[in-house]
Amino acid sequence: MTEPSRLAVRKTYKLYIGGAFPRSESGRSYVVTSSKGDFLANASRASRKDARDAVQAARKAFPGWSGATAYNRGQILYRVAEMLEGRRAQFVAELVDADGVSARKAGELADATVDRLVWYAGWSDKIGAVRGAANPVAGPYFNLSTTEPTGVVAVVAPQGAPLLGLISVIAPVIVTGNTCVVVASERAPLPAITLAEVLATSDLPGGVVNLLTGAAPELAPWLASHMDVNAIDLTGCAAELAVTCEQQAAENLKRVLRPPNATPDWLATPGLDRMTAFLETKTVWHPTGI
Amino acid sequence: MSTLTPSFAGVASSNATLRAFLQGLPGVDRVGADQRAAMLATRSIKTTAKAQAIDLAISMVDLTTLEGADTAGKVRAMCAKAVQPDPGDPSVPKVAAVCVYPDMVAGAVQAVGRSGVRVASVATAFPSGRSSLDVKVTDTAFAVAAGADEIDMVIDRGAFLSGDYRKVFEEIVAIKAACAREGGPSGNGTAKSGNGAAKKGSPAKGDAHLKVILETGELATYDNVRRASWLAMLAGADFIKTSTGKVSPAATLPVTLVMLEAVRDFRAQTGRMVGVKPAGGIRTTKDAVKYLVLVNETAGPDWLDPEWFRLGASSVLNDLLMQRQKMATGRYAGPDYFTLD
Numbered sequence: 001m002t003e004p005s006r007l008a009v010r011k012t013y014k015l016y017i018g019g020a021f022p023r024s025e026s027g028r029s030y031v032v033t034s035s036k037g038d039f040l041a042n043a044s045r046a047s048r049k050d051a052r053d054a055v056q057a058a059r060k061a062f063p064g065w066s067g068a069t070a071y072n073r074g075q076i077l078y079r080v081a082e083m084l085e086g087r088r089a090q091f092v093a094e095l096v097d098a099d100g101v102s103a104r105k106a107g108e109l110a111d112a113t114v115d116r117l118v119w120y121a122g123w124s125d126k127i128g129a130v131r132g133a134a135n136p137v138a139g140p141y142f143n144l145s146t147t148e149p150t151g152v153v154a155v156v157a158p159q160g161a162p163l164l165g166l167i168s169v170i171a172p173v174i175v176t177g178n179t180c181v182v183v184a185s186e187r188a189p190l191p192a193i194t195l196a197e198v199l200a201t202s203d204l205p206g207g208v209v210n211l212l213t214g215a216a217p218e219l220a221p222w223l224a225s226h227m228d229v230n231a232i233d234l235t236g237c238a239a240e241l242a243v244t245c246e247q248q249a250a251e252n253l254k255r256v257l258r259p260p261n262a263t264p265d266w267l268a269t270p271g272l273d274r275m276t277a278f279l280e281t282k283t284v285w286h287p288t289g290i
Numbered sequence: 291m292s293t294l295t296p297s298f299a300g301v302a303s304s305n306a307t308l309r310a311f312l313q314g315l316p317g318v319d320r321v322g323a324d325q326r327a328a329m330l331a332t333r334s335i336k337t338t339a340k341a342q343a344i345d346l347a348i349s350m351v352d353l354t355t356l357e358g359a360d361t362a363g364k365v366r367a368m369c370a371k372a373v374q375p376d377p378g379d380p381s382v383p384k385v386a387a388v389c390v391y392p393d394m395v396a397g398a399v400q401a402v403g404r405s406g407v408r409v410a411s412v413a414t415a416f417p418s419g420r421s422s423l424d425v426k427v428t429d430t431a432f433a434v435a436a437g438a439d440e441i442d443m444v445i446d447r448g449a450f451l452s453g454d455y456r457k458v459f460e461e462i463v464a465i466k467a468a469c470a471r472e473g474g475p476s477g478n479g480t481a482k483s484g485n486g487a488a489k490k491g492s493p494a495k496g497d498a499h500l501k502v503i504l505e506t507g508e509l510a511t512y513d514n515v516r517r518a519s520w521l522a523m524l525a526g527a528d529f530i531k532t533s534t535g536k537v538s539p540a541a542t543l544p545v546t547l548v549m550l551e552a553v554r555d556f557r558a559q560t561g562r563m564v565g566v567k568p569a570g571g572i573r574t575t576k577d578a579v580k581y582l583v584l585v586n587e588t589a590g591p592d593w594l595d596p597e598w599f600r601l602g603a604s605s606v607l608n609d610l611l612m613q614r615q616k617m618a619t620g621r622y623a624g625p626d627y628f629t630l631d
Contacts, residue, residue, distance in 0.1 A: 225620075226622040226624070227624035227627060252624070
């Protein structure tokens with residue numbers, strides 16, 4: 001007779017809202033499988049009310065996060081990158097399971113993720129210099145433009161790039177002072193859940209990033225129509241869903257970032273577009289010569 | 291006192307009789323009260339019932355500003371909101387009353403005009419109540435003369451806690467007398483129903499209604515809350531109110547449960563109906579609906595009326611309006627689209 005094998009720990013992961021890990025209000029969960037169809041874990045299936053709570057948490061975190069100095073925000077993102085690096089092995093294993101890629105390829109993606117965070121962290125106190133200006137005007141005024149964060153941003157993360165794609169849509173939103181509610185990839189939510197555990201143990205204030213796992217078609221329209229959400233990034237939405245969401249978003253004139261036409265190459269160095277999409281410009285006229 | 295039925299006639303004759311009566315009231319089962327309140331708070335009120343509850347709760351709000359920094363402009367702005375809580379939606383009912391300090395009453399009376407929104411004023415050295423009876427009566431008379439429809443007085447908690455019930459009783463009686471107004475149905479206001487009818491649309495106001503604030507956060511036990519409720523009702527209170535909002539804890543569900551039981555029992559024994567007003571700490575629609583459930587299940591549907599139940603709060607109104615808009619439009623509302631206070 002063979003030794004009985006060790007009992008498997010079948011995990012059920014929770015959501016990440018306001019710095020805490022609550023279950024879905026609805027009590028629902030779904031099975032996450034590997035690319036080969038094996039059971040990996042259970043994940044919470046967020047409902048519209050979880051999205052509502054997440055928006056509330058993001059709104060509450062906004063004054064503190066947007067009021068922090070750019071230097072401070074940058075340091076916190078570096079810290080997140082450090083913590084992410086510390087969990088590299090876990091991320092690699094999750095990517096191998098989720099996408100069926102080789103361990104070597106998964107390692108490349110994990111490294112690129114850390115690099116991406118560091119890249120965006122460096123921008124925190126420089127984006128103002130690039131996007132702001134001392135404008136020449138025909139009058140005795142100093143005319144200065146500075147950038148300000150848009151507010152609460154809803155993000156539908158890409159379905160096909162569960163880690164690098166996820167960081168590539170979250171980092172540019174929060175580095176400039178926005179707070180966000182993110183709908184993670186439904187098919188492969190485990191890297192997002194591990195990222196939530198990383199964020200919770202780095203210095204990022206609770207509520208700045210809120211991660212929901214579940215179905216984008218169920219959650220995105222509620223976020224798009226929510227009057228207290230200032231912008232929405234539709235990167236992970238299918239074409240039809242993106243149209244619905246954009247229509248819903250019109251009610252309170254949300255800023256909308258449309259999904260890309262072709263699957264983007266997440267490994268390529270990003271431009272500034274994702275940061276500038278969620279920035280407002282404030283211009284001040286100040287009299288001179290008096 | 292003319293308000294007392296024969297069975298209670300001798301109760302207030304001395305401190306000894308009052309003490310014997312109040313301490314002879316059945317004790318409150320603390321755990322039971324907490325559990326019952328918690329159990330009723332789990333009731334799920336949805337769809338059309340929720341829409342009704344929201345409108346009822348809005349019509350029961352006493353919109354309150356009691357800050358040292360209150361200005362005439364702030365009171366005017368609050369009164370405008372009281373009359374029309376959501377300018378974009380005329381179907382939203384007006385609130386029950388605005389509640390201000392005595393020196394703001396005249397401005398508030400002018401601002402609410404004939405809209406039917408009452409003007410309530412705190413008085414009697416609010417919120418501590420630590421002053422002489424003369425000062426308290428003068429404070430009350432000043433607010434009444436300025437046109438207040440309702441007076442929110444505080445009891446002397448020091449006297450109550452040290453067992454001097456007679457002093458508290460006499461103070462309430464004296465303030466009640468100061469609420470009388472020429473043109474009112476009586477000198478010291480016996481029946482409340484007559485007052486309410488005389489008030490509607492009539493410029494000659496009747497006696498001001500007296501709300502007695504027990505400040506339950508300072509009374510320490512539920513037994514004391516029950517005693518203070520009975521004491522206030524025996525002395526002629528038209529309303530009993532939980533708290534000033536300046537002491538934590540303010541209104542809680544179990545305390546309100548005890549007070550609702552007191553007004554229910556008081557009506558059963560004397561035939562006189564007394565209102566209840568929890569105040570402070572009610573911030574969300576969910577909280578407000580919990581109170582409505584509590585009223586319905588404890589005192590009964592007779593009390594589900596702005597005449598007999600009020601919510602002393604200001605921040606809850608915006609949440610009620612946001613919930614109302616969510617139900618009307620089907621999308622979540624944002625606080626940016628409602629006035630701050």
